[in-house]
Structures are given as structure tokens and as C-alpha cells.
Amino acid sequence: MKPEPWAQALATVAAAGQAAVGQAEAGPDTAKPVLIVPSPAGERFTQATAHELAGEDRLVFACGRYEGIDERVMEWAAEHFTVRPMSLGDYVLNGGEVAVLAMVEAIGRLLPGVVGNPESLVEESHSDGLLEYPVYTKPSSWRDRDVPAVLLSGNHGKIAQWRRHEQYRRTAERRPDLLEDFDAAKLPRADRTAFTDLGYDVVDGHLKRRADAVGDSA
Numbered sequence: 665m666k667p668e669p670w671a672q673a674l675a676t677v678a679a680a681g682q683a684a685v686g687q688a689e690a691g692p693d694t695a696k697p698v699l700i701v702p703s704p705a706g707e708r709f710t711q712a713t714a715h716e717l718a719g720e721d722r723l724v725f726a727c728g729r730y731e732g733i734d735e736r737v738m739e740w741a742a743e744h745f746t747v748r749p750m751s752l753g754d755y756v757l758n759g760g761e762v763a764v765l766a767m768v769e770a771i772g773r774l775l776p777g778v779v780g781n782p783e784s785l786v787e788e789s790h791s792d793g794l795l796e797y798p799v800y801t802k803p804s805s806w807r808d809r810d811v812p813a814v815l816l817s818g819n820h821g822k823i824a825q826w827r828r829h830e831q832y833r834r835t836a837e838r839r840p841d842l843l844e845d846f847d848a849a850k851l852p853r854a855d856r857t858a859f860t861d862l863g864y865d866v867v868d869g870h871l872k873r874r875a876d877a878v879g880d881s882a
């Protein structure tokens with residue numbers, strides 16, 4: 665995409681944003697709006713990025729199409745914006761709009777008041793670097809399938825432990841890459857044992873997959 669239409673559009677957006685902030689407030693210390701440029705060649709958009717961007721005052725999104733946007737626009741835009749090329753994942757979409765819809769939803773739901781119960785954001789997948797534990801509803805028995813008995817026990821300590829161990833199991837099965845960054849230094853004994861059963865040892869505070877662990881192809 666050619667540079668000049670982008671420069672004109674972004675200059676208009678930057679001026680409108682400045683007017684919204686108010687000239688009195690605007691000064692050398694006024695933070696530049698963040699310009700997110702969706703691109704498969706950008707940094708990966710994660711839950712941590714969503715949290716970071718939810719704390720910004722102003723976000724601007726520039727959706728590319730075709731081969732993308734002329735690179736000189738990024739250099740020029742850096743005078744007015746903090747430019748962040750950002751990828752939704754390692755695949756190629758036709759345009760940036762779908763990527764931006766996903767980002768706006770992930771960022772927006774972290775803003776106060778958007779999600780009714782803020783507690784529900786705390787234990788979600790990726791909030792602590794792990795996948796979420798399985799969730800269940802009523803009835804406790806449905807089509808010959810029962811909710812795990814521990815969840816009906818009323819023992820909050822046991823329920824919390826079961827949920828943590830299910831997080832470990834799920835993450836090890838589906839996204840073992842997430843465990844590479846997991847801080848295992850202060851795990852209680854029962855949690856270390858859970859990881860041992862999953863084929864991991866704790867070495868220097870990090871999880872190491874045992875060579876003899878079941879499921880390894882080597």
C-alpha cells in the first residue's frame with residue numbers, strides 16, 4: 665500500500681487525538697498514542713501484550729492489505745506514534761481487520777467494568793502463564809458424565825489444588841512450550857509431585873522434561 669494516503673490518514677487521526685487530549689495537557693511529556701500495525705512479521709500479540717495495551721490512553725490500529733504497508737510509513741509515523749507491528753500468530757491473513765478485532769476484544773475486556781466479575785479474569789488461560797483448568801456447570805451428572813467429585817466436596821483447599829494440577833496437566837499436554845518459562849522455584853511439594861508424574865523435574869527453579877518421560881518419541 666502506497667505511503668501518502670496512509671500519512672494523510674494517520675496525521676488526521678493524530679491531530680484528532682491531540683485535540684481530544686486537549687492542548688493544555690499536550691506537551692513534550694504527553695505520551696504518544698500507540699500505533700498497532702497488524703503484520704505476520706510483527707511481535708507476537710499475547711495476553712501480556714493485551715494487559716500492557718489496556719493501560720495505554722490511546723491506541724490506533726492501521727490494518728494493511730495486499731503485501732502490506734510501505735515501510736517508510738512506519739519510519740514517518742514514529743514521529744507521532746509509538747509504532748508496534750504486531751502479529752496475531754504464525755499464519756497469514758488476507759488483511760489486518762480480523763487481527764485487530766481479536767486484539768480489540770482481548771484488550772477491551774481488561775478495561776474496568778467491561779467484564780462483570782473482574783475475578784473471572786484472574787484464573788483464565790494465560791493470566792499466569794498456564795492454560796485454564798477444565799470448567800463445569802450444573803447438573804452434576806449429565807448423560808452419564810459426572811463432574812469430578814472433588815469439585816462437589818466443599819473442600820476449598822482440595823479444589824484449588826485439583827485446579828492447579830489440572831492446569832499443569834493440560835498445559836503439559838497441549839502447550840508444553842509454556843512450561844519453559846514457568847517459575848517452579850516455590851512450588852509446594854504436592855505440585856512438584858504433580859509435575860514429576862507428568863514427566864518433569866524441577867532443576868534450578870525451572871521445569872525440565874525427563875528424557876525417559878512417557879510420550880517422548882526419542
Ligand SMILES: C[S@@+](CC[C@H](N)C(=O)[O-])C[C@H]1O[C@@H](n2cnc3c(N)ncnc32)[C@H](O)[C@@H]1O
Pocket residue numbers: 701702703704705726727728729730731732733750751752753754755756757758759760761763
Ligand atoms: C497478505 S498479508 C501481507 C503479508 C506480508 N506480505 C508478509 O509476508 O509479512 C496482508 C495484511 O494482513 C494482515 N495480516 C496477515 N497476517 C497477519 C497476522 N498473522 N497477524 C496480524 N496481521 C496479519 C496485515 O495487516 C497484512 O498487512
